[in-house]
Amino acid sequence: MSxxxxxxxxxxxGTGLPPAVDLRAKSRPGERVIRIVLVASAxxxxxxxxxxxxxxxEPVIAFFxxxxxxxxxxFEGDFAVLPLVTATLMVTVIxxxxxxxxxxxxALYLSEYASRRSRKILKPTVELLAGVPSVVYGFFxxxxxxxxxxxxxxNVGVGFTNALAAGLVLGVxxxxxxxxxxxxxxxxxxxxxxxxxxxxxxxxxxTSVRVVLPAALSGVAAAVVLGMSRAVGExxxxxxxxxxxxxxxxxxxxxxxxxxGFMAQTAGGESPVGSLDYNNLFAVGxxxxxxxxxxxxxxxxxxxxxxxxx
Amino acid sequence: xxxxxxxxxxxxxxxxxIGSLAGVHSDSDRELPAHPAQPVMEAKDLNxxxxxxxxxxxxxxxxxxNEITAMIGPSGCGKSTVLRCLNRMNDLVAGARVEGQVMxxxxxxYAKNVDPIAVRTHxxxxxxxxNPFPKSIYDNIxxxxxxxxxxxxxxxDLVEEALRGAALWDEVKDKLKQSAYGLSGGQQQRLxxxxxxxxxxxxILMDEPCSAxxxxxxxxxxxxxxxLRNDYTIIVVTHNMQQAARVSDRTAFFTARPDETTxxxxxxxxxxxxxxxxFSNPSDKRTEDYISGRFG
Numbered sequence: 001m002s003x004x005x006x007x008x009x010x011x012x013x014g015t016g017l018p019p020a021v022d023l024r025a026k027s028r029p030g031e032r033v034i035r036i037v038l039v040a041s042a043x044x045x046x047x048x049x050x051x052x053x054x055x056x057x058e059p060v061i062a063f064f065x066x067x068x069x070x071x072x073x074x075f076e077g078d079f080a081v082l083p084l085v086t087a088t089l090m091v092t093v094i095x096x097x098x099x100x101x102x103x104x105x106x107a108l109y110l111s112e113y114a115s116r117r118s119r120k121i122l123k124p125t126v127e128l129l130a131g132v133p134s135v136v137y138g139f140f141x142x143x144x145x146x147x148x149x150x151x152x153x154x155n156v157g158v159g160f161t162n163a164l165a166a167g168l169v170l171g172v173x174x175x176x177x178x179x180x181x182x183x184x185x186x187x188x189x190x191x192x193x194x195x196x197x198x199x200x201x202x203x204x205x206x207t208s209v210r211v212v213l214p215a216a217l218s219g220v221a222a223a224v225v226l227g228m229s230r231a232v233g234e235x236x237x238x239x240x241x242x243x244x245x246x247x248x249x250x251x252x253x254x255x256x257x258x259x260x261g262f263m264a265q266t267a268g269g270e271s272p273v274g275s276l277d278y279n280n281l282f283a284v285g286x287x288x289x290x291x292x293x294x295x296x297x298x299x300x301x302x303x304x305x306x307x308x309x310x
Numbered sequence: 311x312x313x314x315x316x317x318x319x320x321x322x323x324x325x326x327x328i329g330s331l332a333g334v335h336s337d338s339d340r341e342l343p344a345h346p347a348q349p350v351m352e353a354k355d356l357n358x359x360x361x362x363x364x365x366x367x368x369x370x371x372x373x374x375x376n377e378i379t380a381m382i383g384p385s386g387c388g389k390s391t392v393l394r395c396l397n398r399m400n401d402l403v404a405g406a407r408v409e410g411q412v413m414x415x416x417x418x419x420y421a422k423n424v425d426p427i428a429v430r431t432h433x434x435x436x437x438x439x440x441n442p443f444p445k446s447i448y449d450n451i452x453x454x455x456x457x458x459x460x461x462x463x464x465x466x467d468l469v470e471e472a473l474r475g476a477a478l479w480d481e482v483k484d485k486l487k488q489s490a491y492g493l494s495g496g497q498q499q500r501l502x503x504x505x506x507x508x509x510x511x512x513x514i515l516m517d518e519p520c521s522a523x524x525x526x527x528x529x530x531x532x533x534x535x536x537x538l539r540n541d542y543t544i545i546v547v548t549h550n551m552q553q554a555a556r557v558s559d560r561t562a563f564f565t566a567r568p569d570e571t572t573x574x575x576x577x578x579x580x581x582x583x584x585x586x587x588x589f590s591n592p593s594d595k596r597t598e599d600y601i602s603g604r605f606g
Contacts, residue, residue: 192439196441196442196505199430203457
């Protein structure tokens with residue numbers, strides 16, 4: 001083998017190409033099939049997104065033919081959407097207040113403090129939380145958080161359904177999303193940066209907060225926004241625990257219906273196809289879609305802007 | 311087999327280069343005692359283990375004040391491991407265990423009551439690959455003084471002083487607020503040196519500081535090392551024998567000895583002497599073989 005290759009590589013260089021080498025183009029049909037399959041799978045998700053938008057548009061147009069914009073973007077009235085929007089924001093903010101500190105704390109612990117062994121056990125456990133069905137969280141909020149935790153233990157005067165319990169439990173639900181993605185972002189920070197920081201005489205907390213966190217900022221922001229999108233779009237918890245009454249209020253102790261809660265209720269009710277209530281559902285759905293779309297766009301631009309090339 | 315003549319001819323050229331470099335050693339006029347008179351740091355019977363693996367065996371080395379000490383040797387000889395022991399960076403490696411003593415100001419930095427963070431504030435380190443923080447140039451320099459709680463009257467002055475000390479000020483004075491990642495590799499490495507001297511350490515450890523740099527950037531860092539020697543003690547690990555010959559006052563040559571039963575290679579110190587002696591008149595056959603390019 002050695003004599004063969006050395007004569008091929010060594011001596012043939014000066015004398016010209018040996019005749020046995022075939023460099024003609026070959027057809028590779030397998031490669032084309034793979035390519036088509038991959039393009040198709042990429043296109044299908046795009047097509048589905050556009051399909052959803054198209055399906056939304058027709059009832060939305062029908063809705064706004066009968067109901068003026070002013071009646072839709074109003075705080076009061078049968079078709080007012082703003083109480084639903086404020087309720088959604090309220091619940092989401094409460095959820096983020098719970099999930100961002102706990103999620104980032106868990107992520108920093110897992111990536112910067114935990115030994116390899118405890119990380120191996122803890123990370124899948126945290127991710128397990130993401131696998132709990134949201135209806136279970138909803139009943140947890142309704143039957144434990146509101147009556148036992150809030151009313152009995154903490155003595156907060158909350159109603160049977162309230163935004164506080166829904167937000168708290170929603171926050172717990174999105175902890176794994178934030179923790180897991182943020183942990184990935186922290187782990188992707190090169191070890192050399194941590195070493196540089198330790199070599200300057202920094203301790204672990206300073207290294208984590210002043211070097212690792214800023215270096216992973218874009219990934220952390222993406223994690224938070226994804227958690228937020230999940231909170232905005234989550235239905236079951238808020239339908240059960242936040243209430244089924246449109247209520248424009250800034251008091252989280254009151255029950256209030258969110259956009260998703262309204263949609264679940266209307267879709268489950270007896271609104272005939274093509275009726276005004278039915279079309280209202282799509283108008284709210286469209287608005288929700290636009291809100292999450294904007295959130296995702298903000299997150300993408302944020303990720304691009306702060307992405308570090310190490 | 312056909313490549314053998316080529317290899318041997320390369321090694322002959324290497325030998326010639328080394329010989330000539332040792333001859334033009336830039337500091338041959340510097341008079342130094344045969345042994346560091348008042349060593350600023352001294353490793354005594356240093357042994358390092360990674361788990362069951364015995365990485366470094368019985369190293370005894372004294373580093374002289376305001377001298378540059380080079381640690382050279384083939385890959386796996388333990389020179390970087392020894393360097394990382396000197397500011398307790400090995401603490402961060404899971405499973406690493408250090409035996410023996412590292413004396414610094416009459417204290418063993420491995421004694422029980424010693425805080426590794428305090429050790430590192432006195433003994434700075436520059437790494438193989440430039441590793442500036444994802445911050446502005448200014449904040450990279452200010453990071454060390456800030457995290458160590460150093461009393462600073464005027465941070466702007468300190469930043470300027472550190473950047474001047476690393477011969478980088480003129481190149482970056484108009485873009486202090488810009489990201490350090492906009493700098494070239496050589497500038498980034500000098501920024502890392504500036505960052506280190508901003509905390510005013512006693513010693514600066516350098517782990518192959520030029521291995522990721524081009525020859526021009528390397529020359530600037532080497533010039534800088536010679537300047538810094540006036541105020542600091544430098545210990546440098548290098549793969550580059552010419553570099554050791556150019557910048558260092560003393561050279562420690564390490565090699566790796568395979569264990570007879572396990573085959574694991576344990577690093578040990580072969581010879582430690584003035585650089586001029588190591589390169590012109592080594593007393594150990596293994597040193598001579600290495601610097602003349604016969605192995606490693």
